[in-house]
Amino acid sequence: MLTTYTLAEGRVLSQDGLLPPESLRQAVWIDLLNPTPEEERAVQGALRLEVPTREEMQEIESSSRLYREDDVLFLTANFLYGVEGGEYGSTAITFVLASQSLVTVRYQTPRAFAVFALRCQKNPGLVASPDGVMLHLFEQIVDRLADILERVGSDMDRASSAAFRSARSSIKANKRDADLREALITLGQVGEVTTRASETLLGLTRILTFVGAEKATAVRKENQALIKTLVRDVRSLVDHAGFLNNKANFLLDAVLGILNVEQNNIIKTFTVASVALMPPTLIASIYGMNFEYMPELKQGWGYPAALALMVVSALLPILYFRRKGWL
Template sequence: MGFYLRKRSSQTGLAPGTIVYGGVPRTEAPTLQLITYDLENLEERRIEDLDDIHHTPGKVMWLNVNGVHDEALLTRIGQRFGLHALGLEDIASTLQRAKVDEYTDHLFITLRMLGDGESRVAFSEQVTLAVGSNFVVSFQEMEGDVFEAVRRRLRESIGRIRGAGPDYLAYALMDVIVDDYFRALEGISDDLEALEDSVQERPPEDTLPRLRRLRSKLIMMRRVAWPLREAASRMLSGDLALMQRETQPYIRDLYDHIVQIIDVIESLREVGGSIHDLYMAAISNKMNEIMKVLTIIGTIFIPLTFIAGIYGMNFVNMPELQWPYGYPVAMGVMAAMAVLLVLFFRRKGWL
């Protein structure tokens, strides 16, 4: 976040629409994949030169751009598809909130896709969909995405996606991103359940660090999901010319999924709070048990120390010190008192 703020502050005074990359520095070259399709045919290829992109009437183009750090490439893509400069500026600024921006003949949909691998939901990357009358251009920060299910549906002509327009393709891409939120939340839920079980049995030493990591992931997902609900609500409003009426029921279903995700996030946050309270209670109980044992031991030794203290006084006239049985009698009395105290504590249920 600090890097992003420093990057933003360096843009002060620039003209609106100036493309300045604001993400993590990258050196790899961006890659472009183009899928052109209609109900009957599909062509899929890698693009090396934007001049190789030619639109065929009646077909939908989906250009997927991996890497938004090449500012010159973003400018050329914007010129090729007639994209607004302000939208391109937001694409390069990679910490945008989820939103929908409409321009004359196209719109930009911004949302966040979760990271893959063992570090799942430890980070998210910005995805922007530029939707026109016959194209969708998806921009993502790096290689790797959750769009393979959509590609398979296109290749195998599953469902209505091949016969629908670019607005439905944009919905399908958003849908798989949102579905991935559910999978991430399921993993967090499993981790919280395992952590709760371990706390109830015997709290491990790393409970608090693990809980903090899980709660930070939930906070991150909350920041991702809440603005997305507003964006989906905007798409349902009916004032976006490119969103066809036939696509509205699917957008409504997407909106419902986002609301469910937010509900699950809030529920899991409450579970995390409950686990924290349970852990603190377990630690407190453990400390109380230790203090109880120490108190009982101290209580047992109080009368023994009293007897030892009496016979440790340096008075000249102490007849018991000259008695042959003084030592064994004193030890016997001390042992008897210790046993009686232990029996008393057991009878009271303190041991």
């Protein structure tokens, strides 16, 4: 899908589909979502630049993700998407910054792109220049990441509070296990989201560093202050994401420790029960043997004496465990 954003008479004109080369050259922002070969050829022919393929976008070395060809910057990074629907992941997005146009190539739709497209309609100044579009889009991505980190931080706090409250309470074991399992799942998701958010922030840091080195020719003077603001915001989010990730790992270890304690208590109960039943089982086995000469079997007191002996032999280990504090 090819979408163009053109600034005309103080308004933003958004058009979908293939357009004539002249219309493509007039567009400030060309957004390629899952582009077809025809759309790629149309953009390449109109702007006379090479659009990276999906395979090239997946390469991880910096020289393949951040480079310059003549006056065109090619910037690629992984971005978090799909957090709202729970089907989250990371996708590579390429920003091709030319003097007259910005081309974005992507195969998923992070929420920031949809929000920014709506903002452009209300504030045409956001698409006044290609570098301004890119920097304002980065600004929207950073704002979105801040909201995501704030939300997962709240989810983590609620999950940890529920887990510790459940561990201290005297509710039924199955309800407590369900609460701990839910906390474990939530903390795992928080760790995954913060890790992918950190990956996005790392990619933004590399892009901003590269653009900052090229800003004299790639970024207009009125937009250069945005780079410093974005770098400062990204650094603060990197620190916050690292804090959340460390906290998630700590709480994950704590919840796993609580589960281990619960399992140990169950195993201890079965161990004590088995040890307490061993002496009575031994006594019953002795008197269940078919020997001809066992005088106790012919005595009137033999049966109650055997029962009493089994009860006493079962109580003695339990009393011993209680005295040791194991019960």
